[in-house]
Amino acid sequence: MQLNETHRADLRSWVESANTVDTDFPIQNLPFGMFRRDGESARAGVAIGDQIFDLTAALKAGLFEAEAEEAARLAAGPALNDLMAADPKMHTALRRRLSQLLAAENPDRERLSAMASTLLVPMADAQLELPAVIGSFTDFLTSIYHTERGGRVTRPDSPVPAPFRYLPIAYNGRATSVRASGEPVRRPNGQWRTAEGKVEFGPCRQLDFELELGTFVGRGNELGEPISIEEAPDRIFGFCLLNDWSARDVQRWESALGPFLSKSLSTTISCWVVTAQALAPFRAPAFARPEGDPAPLPYLYSARDQAEGGIDLNLHAYLLTPRMRSEGTPAARLCRTNFVHMYWTVAQMLTHHMSNGCNMRPGDLFGSGTTSGPLDENRACLSEITTRGAQSFTLPNGETRTWLEDGDEVIFRARAERAGYRSIGFGECRARVAPSPPWPKPKS
Amino acid sequence: MQLNETHRADLRSWVESANTVDTDFPIQNLPFGMFRRDGESARAGVAIGDQIFDLTAALKAGLFEAEAEEAARLAAGPALNDLMAADPKMHTALRRRLSQLLAAENPDRERLSAMASTLLVPMADAQLELPAVIGSFTDFLTSIYHTERGGRVTRPDSPVPAPFRYLPIAYNGRATSVRASGEPVRRPNGQWRTAEGKVEFGPCRQLDFELELGTFVGRGNELGEPISIEEAPDRIFGFCLLNDWSARDVQRWESALGPFLSKSLSTTISCWVVTAQALAPFRAPAFARPEGDPAPLPYLYSARDQAEGGIDLNLHAYLLTPRMRSEGTPAARLCRTNFVHMYWTVAQMLTHHMSNGCNMRPGDLFGSGTTSGPLDENRACLSEITTRGAQSFTLPNGETRTWLEDGDEVIFRARAERAGYRSIGFGECRARVAPSPPWPKPKS
Numbered sequence: 045m046q047l048n049e050t051h052r053a054d055l056r057s058w059v060e061s062a063n064t065v066d067t068d069f070p071i072q073n074l075p076f077g078m079f080r081r082d083g084e085s086a087r088a089g090v091a092i093g094d095q096i097f098d099l100t101a102a103l104k105a106g107l108f109e110a111e112a113e114e115a116a117r118l119a120a121g122p123a124l125n126d127l128m129a130a131d132p133k134m135h136t137a138l139r140r141r142l143s144q145l146l147a148a149e150n151p152d153r154e155r156l157s158a159m160a161s162t163l164l165v166p167m168a169d170a171q172l173e174l175p176a177v178i179g180s181f182t183d184f185l186t187s188i189y190h191t192e193r194g195g196r197v198t199r200p201d202s203p204v205p206a207p208f209r210y211l212p213i214a215y216n217g218r219a220t221s222v223r224a225s226g227e228p229v230r231r232p233n234g235q236w237r238t239a240e241g242k243v244e245f246g247p248c249r250q251l252d253f254e255l256e257l258g259t260f261v262g263r264g265n266e267l268g269e270p271i272s273i274e275e276a277p278d279r280i281f282g283f284c285l286l287n288d289w290s291a292r293d294v295q296r297w298e299s300a301l302g303p304f305l306s307k308s309l310s311t312t313i314s315c316w317v318v319t320a321q322a323l324a325p326f327r328a329p330a331f332a333r334p335e336g337d338p339a340p341l342p343y344l345y346s347a348r349d350q351a352e353g354g355i356d357l358n359l360h361a362y363l364l365t366p367r368m369r370s371e372g373t374p375a376a377r378l379c380r381t382n383f384v385h386m387y388w389t390v391a392q393m394l395t396h397h398m399s400n401g402c403n404m405r406p407g408d409l410f411g412s413g414t415t416s417g418p419l420d421e422n423r424a425c426l427s428e429i430t431t432r433g434a435q436s437f438t439l440p441n442g443e444t445r446t447w448l449e450d451g452d453e454v455i456f457r458a459r460a461e462r463a464g465y466r467s468i469g470f471g472e473c474r475a476r477v478a479p480s481p482p483w484p485k486p487k488s
Numbered sequence: 489m490q491l492n493e494t495h496r497a498d499l500r501s502w503v504e505s506a507n508t509v510d511t512d513f514p515i516q517n518l519p520f521g522m523f524r525r526d527g528e529s530a531r532a533g534v535a536i537g538d539q540i541f542d543l544t545a546a547l548k549a550g551l552f553e554a555e556a557e558e559a560a561r562l563a564a565g566p567a568l569n570d571l572m573a574a575d576p577k578m579h580t581a582l583r584r585r586l587s588q589l590l591a592a593e594n595p596d597r598e599r600l601s602a603m604a605s606t607l608l609v610p611m612a613d614a615q616l617e618l619p620a621v622i623g624s625f626t627d628f629l630t631s632i633y634h635t636e637r638g639g640r641v642t643r644p645d646s647p648v649p650a651p652f653r654y655l656p657i658a659y660n661g662r663a664t665s666v667r668a669s670g671e672p673v674r675r676p677n678g679q680w681r682t683a684e685g686k687v688e689f690g691p692c693r694q695l696d697f698e699l700e701l702g703t704f705v706g707r708g709n710e711l712g713e714p715i716s717i718e719e720a721p722d723r724i725f726g727f728c729l730l731n732d733w734s735a736r737d738v739q740r741w742e743s744a745l746g747p748f749l750s751k752s753l754s755t756t757i758s759c760w761v762v763t764a765q766a767l768a769p770f771r772a773p774a775f776a777r778p779e780g781d782p783a784p785l786p787y788l789y790s791a792r793d794q795a796e797g798g799i800d801l802n803l804h805a806y807l808l809t810p811r812m813r814s815e816g817t818p819a820a821r822l823c824r825t826n827f828v829h830m831y832w833t834v835a836q837m838l839t840h841h842m843s844n845g846c847n848m849r850p851g852d853l854f855g856s857g858t859t860s861g862p863l864d865e866n867r868a869c870l871s872e873i874t875t876r877g878a879q880s881f882t883l884p885n886g887e888t889r890t891w892l893e894d895g896d897e898v899i900f901r902a903r904a905e906r907a908g909y910r911s912i913g914f915g916e917c918r919a920r921v922a923p924s925p926p927w928p929k930p931k932s
Contacts, residue, residue: 179623180664185745205744210687211679215745216660216752220624220847221711230712232844235655235785243654245785245843267665267754268674268922274930291844300649301629301659302746305844308660310711341679341689343927399689400676400735401925402752403664478712481845483787486718 048136050074050143051325053466057146058153059164061093068316068459068469069093074142075282075316075470076124079170086173088119088127091316091471092146095164102163107145107156111137123177124317128262128281129406132321135262135281139321172315174224175284176260176407181217181311182397183256183288183411186388190416193428209337211344212388212396214410217288218308222409225285225314225473231450231480232309234294243297247480248309250292250433251448254414255361255424255456257383258286258313259390261408268401273346276391279404283323285314285359285456285473286411292427292447313409314456314473322468326460328354331387343399344392353389358382358459359415361424365443366451375455376439379424385417450479492580494518494587495769497910501590502597503608505537512760512903512913513537518586519726519760519914520568523614530617532563532571535760535915536590539608546607551589551600555581567621568761572706572725573850576765579706579725583765616759618668619728620704620851625661625755626841627700627732627855630832634860637872653781655788656832656840658854661732662752666853669758669917675894675924676753678738687741691924692753694736694877695892698858699805699868699900701827702730702757703834705852712845717790720835723848727767729758729803729900729917730855736871736891757853758900758917766912770904772798775831787843788836797833802826802903803859805868809887810895819899820883823868829861894923 056063057071069091079096080086089096099119108116115138118126195203235245262281265271288311295306330353362375416424423429436446456473500507501515513535523540524530533540543563552560559582562570639647679689706725709715732755739750774797806819860868867873880890900917
């Protein structure tokens with residue numbers, strides 16, 4: 045991943061809120077998203093501090109030229125798919141220009157500041173939407189820690205399935221039910237088998253979250269035409285946080301051909317797409333496989349991917365219960381993990397996904413799988429934290445939980461931090477559990 | 489399912505080829521599809537004998553009015569999704585009017601015959617395309633015979649997985665790789681484990697077909713809002729034949745969370761959508777569950793679905809090898825089965841799919857799973873026919889096969905037949921196996 049002047053730690057913005065220590069959106073980040081204000085149609089923007097830089101307004105004001113202008117025009121559609129589809133050179137050009145425009149040291153600073161009311165929309169006044177039309181959603185299983193903790197209960201002799209170390213295991217998810225952060229998630233109805241062997245149907249009783257990183261595909265491929273792992277990094281546009289809501293009771297019972305209704309109830313993602321370019325300073329070596337594990341097969345191996353395929357990204361999950369909300373208590377942290385714990389890199393995931401010739405399209409989304417690490421505090425779903433519901437846990441305010449209850453809100457945050465670089469974040473991935481719908485009455 | 493005058497066996501068309509005994513497309517069928525002629529954009533048509541009735545031309549000629557006109561306009565988009573989304577009353581109105589227009593006994597017959605060159609396009613001159621933008625594809629597993637034959641090898645003590653009799657098992661498929669009949673299917677590259685325990689990657693060596701029925705969803709549902717089984721039949725627009733190509737060596741190895749790359753290589757469908765209304769005369773009781781099997785849970789049970797949820801539809805699979813082609817031998821039949829063998833009805837599949845609130849959209853497609861029945865001749869994939877590759881079989885010309893070879897062509901046909909009614913068919917679902925692509929070279 046190439047570093048350039050847009051990554052310099054000493055860059056500051058004339059948008060003052062972008063210079064605070066704790067903002068997720070300093071000028072080094074520049075993530076893309078789609079936003080809407082009351083009564084207006086959705087348009088593309090870039091997060092900067094607590095503001096949204098309005099790409100359409102900036103285009104109209106003539107602030108872009110050449111490749112950067114072309115890229116900004118691609119972003120002016122009803123979603124970011126066309127921008128995602130572009131050559132990474134275009135992304136670089138747009139990023140450089142955005143960095144110049146928003147920099148404090150900037151020949152046009154006076155003029156831009158004067159136009160601030162046109163160019164900037166306060167995040168507080170906008171509704172964020174899904175950044176892309178997500179044509180397909182795939183969910184991987186790439187943390188060996190998550191896999192092993194789950195497997196210890198069901199397959200104690202061999203907790204990690206045999207293919208895990210040879211390929212990034214995945215299943216097709218449901219794209220229609222991917223939703224933007226903030227939208228409530230209805231507890232699903234579903235079927236399960238009780239410990240006594242009775243099969244029942246009703247509101248799911250073991251609702252869980254899974255803390256994942258989502259990856260948006262950039263340029264796609266034609267059916268029947270795989271790509272090499274050397275090419276894969278150029279096909280990745282950016283990342284978001286992803287909550288792969290899971291109905292565990294349903295999942296255990298239904299999964300003869302993998303998870304289905306236990307997952308398609310909804311998937312929540314954070315709305316700002318943090319680009320691969322913004323994360324360049326935070327790349328890390330691929331997972332260090334323990335002695336005895338097989339090396340990746342040649343189609344999943346490149347020296348560059350081994351050297352910098354990982355991402356050093358801290359990931360946190362919080363729970364906010366109705367009682368915490370009413371008492372004004374802050375959300376309780378349930379998990380703290382890092383994406384370096386993943387056994388497979390995102391380039392390996394994408395290369396494997398396309399290896400049979402399966403065609404992917406710009407805006408296609410894949411989840412990393414639960415991002416658990418080796419420590420107890422790295423457990424990134426309730427099923428791990430409660431050993432599949434066997435032990436409840438106590439929250440700081442004395443409440444206990446085993447699974448999610450109605451009204452509970454799950455919040456993910458992420459932060460890339462590295463000495464010598466400005467930290468960047470993802471904003472929130474947040475959703476509240478709503479009660480399950482009544483079963484529909486038959487037509488009379 | 490309501491029968492009306494469009495189903496009358498004595499109806500004949502002024503399009504003479506629709507009156508032959510063996511046509512799939514008599515006037516009682518009237519399936520919808522999208523077709524294209526050289527240099528023109530795709531448009532909607534209705535199959536009648538060996539002709540396509542051009543809906544756009546008929547609209548321009550003012551042949552529709554009221555609800556039928558509205559429905560024909562919905563079909564005039566770039567795909568049939570809007571027509572599928574309409575109220576079934578509109579489908580009925582359009583079907584009645586098409587039946588009148590194409591009937592031999594018809595006050596306007598002279599005028600229509602005179603316009604034949606405008607209204608009709610010979611099928612031989614047109615290219616058929618996918619009938620809808622298929623936003624999602626789901627694949628079920630609902631033949632207990634297919635399931636049991638597969639399970640006997642892997643789980644001899646309990647060949648049918650526990651949930652099979654309680655819910656229609658399914659997994660999310662890949663919608664981007666669904667292709668129209670006629671497009672070749674490239675042998676995929678993939679990963680498998682050999683009998684000696686070695687993990688390899690290369691062109692799949694156990695390529696198989698699966699003979700399935702596909703169902704197109706009509707009106708969809710909102711996320712979080714399931715529908716009742718009484719409502720489900722009104723949400724089903726129509727049907728096609730579906731070849732769920734399967735890389736068996738890959739499937740056995742990768743399927744920790746269900747099939748993934750072993751299936752997403754491609755899925756071929758026939759291009760004419762035979763409507764639920766056209767199949768009304770061929771409905772049958774739901775599968776007669778053997779003594780001791782559980783009754784469907786209440787959310788999957790309705791008296792009407794039990795009485796007429798099945799479909800009496802004969803399904804055939806053929807193989808045409810390169811040698812047969814060069815020798816002019818006809819394709820060899822590999823399978824002859826019937827959709828009445830399916831354990832679950834399409835209404836049960838759809839109701840279950842939406843039961844967790846998963847939102848489906850018009851044009852969403854689901855496959856029934858391999859449609860095998862109890863007899864040897866009912867085995868609807870090679871894995872069953874060869875007992876998972878253990879026995880090869882001999883074709884009429886003396887060739888043998890275990891799995892599909894490059895150049896082999898798989899052809900599905902279907903025919904609904906019932907005393908007192910005119911038989912209808914689906915046209916072909918056909919595709920040839922092309923060699924696997926060379927693995928892409930890394931960028932230099």
